[in-house]
């Protein structure tokens with residue numbers, strides 16, 4: 001099936017949803033079409049026309065690994081890249097809430113921001129929130145049973161900050177997105193998304209790596225430490241305290257990556273001087289230029305260790 | 306990133322058996338990057354990262370380095386530091402600690418060019434899309450090659466490790482459906498010529514299993530010098546891996562390779578021979594550098610690389626000869 005060259009929403013529902021006029025009004029305000037599928041049927045809700053029948057399209061269910069949850073929503077951008085994919089235990093209310101919230105955000109946004117990105121971001125945020133809410137109020141299900149025979153998706157189990165987490169992922173999911181989108185651990189930051197800035201640095205099996213370039217599919221059984229995992233018994237990690245003490249950040253965006261990288265640096269061996277600290281931290285860029293204080297923080301911890 | 310199917314190879318044999326038409330995935334720092342920007346779009350990705358090919362050992366007069374040894378592991382290995390310090394220095398000058406932890410020897414050998422046009426789908430590139438044209442030729446060429454170029458491609462080879470391996474006369478071990486073979490490293494990378502899209506001399510489904518670095522007195526003297534736009538975490542404008550053995554003030558043997566300036570790491574045997582028996586002085590090294598840069602074809606933005614490469618070569622040779630501290 002040809003999807004449009006602009007942002008759109010796909011919804012795969014276990015039972016065909018009945019979209020009332022109120023819902024269609026919300027969709028009109030949003031300006032992105034919704035392709036809703038149920039077993040054996042498919043309907044597109046455009047911004048301006050009446051719902052149109054488009055047939056069931058089983059290939060889309062396969063591609064997006066839909067069918068296990070009551071609702072799978074997928075947000076595609078203008079190049080039909082998946083920007084967000086979420087499973088929810090309940091269909092109609094969740095979709096309605098998400099579309100309403102996104103519509104509000106789009107209307108309320110200041111002028112001048114690229115409308116397409118804005119729409120995508122608003123939709124993603126609203127969908128995420130609506131799905132989370134729906135999940136919180138739903139009965140827990142045994143998803144292991146539901147997953148058997150799942151097409152396309154891989155099952156990967158990781159130990160994240162000491163907790164075993166089981167994920168069903170597309171092969172192309174990178175660790176950074178899995179942490180942020182699937183596990184809700186937004187401490188690891190997406191700066192460049194191409195290995196150049198270090199904002200996404202986490203520790204995998206004892207070694208610091210750029211999580212934006214690591215496919216989750218490769219990581220079965222891996223132990224991952226993120227910034228969220230550093231607090232022990234309510235106590236900040238000494239490196240976190242040193243960053244606070246030395247004022248080693250301004251906006252803070254690079255900071256989680258800096259801290260994990262710094263901890264790994266000291267585990268790799270003690271830097272002998274500031275030059276070795278700088279070289280050892282070269283993979284972590286700081287747009288605010290907090291470098292002198294970052295070096296001071298690390299020097300402080302290294303000196304005490 | 307486009308969708309693909311993912312498989313993990315349980316053994317080298319399995320990797321080779323199902324390797325045709327698939328992309329081998331090791332550290333992913335190059336492949337995943339290029340898949341994200343849709344420059345490489347394999348339909349099948351075969352994870353080889355857990356194969357038992359990460360050993361590093363000094364055996365039979367050579368460093369035997371497994372293809373899956375990480376760049377960090379090789380750089381930090383005691384035998385490597387002692388027997389081939391230039392290799393360790395080259396690795397440590399590349400990328401960042403995070404990237405070196407993930408990057409492997411096999412992946413580094415096959416890493417693709419950083420040519421900005423190759424990485425930009427909005428431009429024409431013969432390497433990315435055979436026969437489409439090359440927008441680098443009259444584009445911004447500061448980072449491009451001046452040696453080994455053709456009228457179809459001027460993309461520079463990005464690897465630091467490979468420059469050292471060229472100077473060290475390494476061989477690459479590969480295994481494929483037709484069995485095992487060794488490739489002298491100079492023959493692994495192809496010049497762009499009329500077909501920049503052909504980059505390596507590997508056959509379909511051939512897996513790199515390791516690298517062999519012969520160890521001798523010369524290798525133990527090897528050094529690496531890298532010049533770049535910032536002090537760390539940048540690709541080379543020019544670099545040099547050099548190994549010089551001096552006796553009684555005269556050069557007994559010398560090898561060197563240049564990085565950042567060629568479409569592949571650049572070695573010129575005639576330049577190396579020119580030093581033989583000569584005094585280990587700046588003049589001798591400068592003459593060798595002069596010969597090495599013969600035939601350079603600079604463009605508007607990278608003309609400075611001719612002089613820079615010569616000076617970098619002289620510095621590398623001086624350092625190895627012990628004439629600099």
Ligand SMILES: Cc1cc2nc3c(=O)[nH]c(=O)nc-3n(C[C@H](O)[C@H](O)[C@H](O)COP(=O)(O)OP(=O)(O)OC[C@H]3O[C@@H](n4cnc5c(N)ncnc54)[C@H](O)[C@@H]3O)c2cc1C
Pocket residue numbers: 194195196328329330331332333334335336337338353372373376398399400401404407408409410411412413414415416463464465466511512513514538539540541
């Ligand atoms: C921001 C950034 C900066 C960098 N800076 C530098 C630098 O300054 N100097 C430098 O030298 N490099 C630099 N690099 C490149 C880095 O060294 C390479 O990305 C890395 O070495 C690739 O190794 P990998 O294991 O991650 O390879 P992968 O990404 O897994 O694979 C790369 C290629 O090799 C193939 N491959 C991998 N293993 C095998 C095998 N065993 N047999 C056959 N084929 C195989 C893959 O199919 C793929 O085509 C940089 C990279 C980034 C992202």
Ligand code: FES
Pocket residue numbers: 189190191192193194195196197198199200201210211212213
């Ligand atoms: S987001 Fe991973 S290095 Fe920039």
Ligand code: FES
Pocket residue numbers: 248249250251252253254255285286287288289290
């Ligand atoms: S504190 Fe702002 S980027 Fe580092």
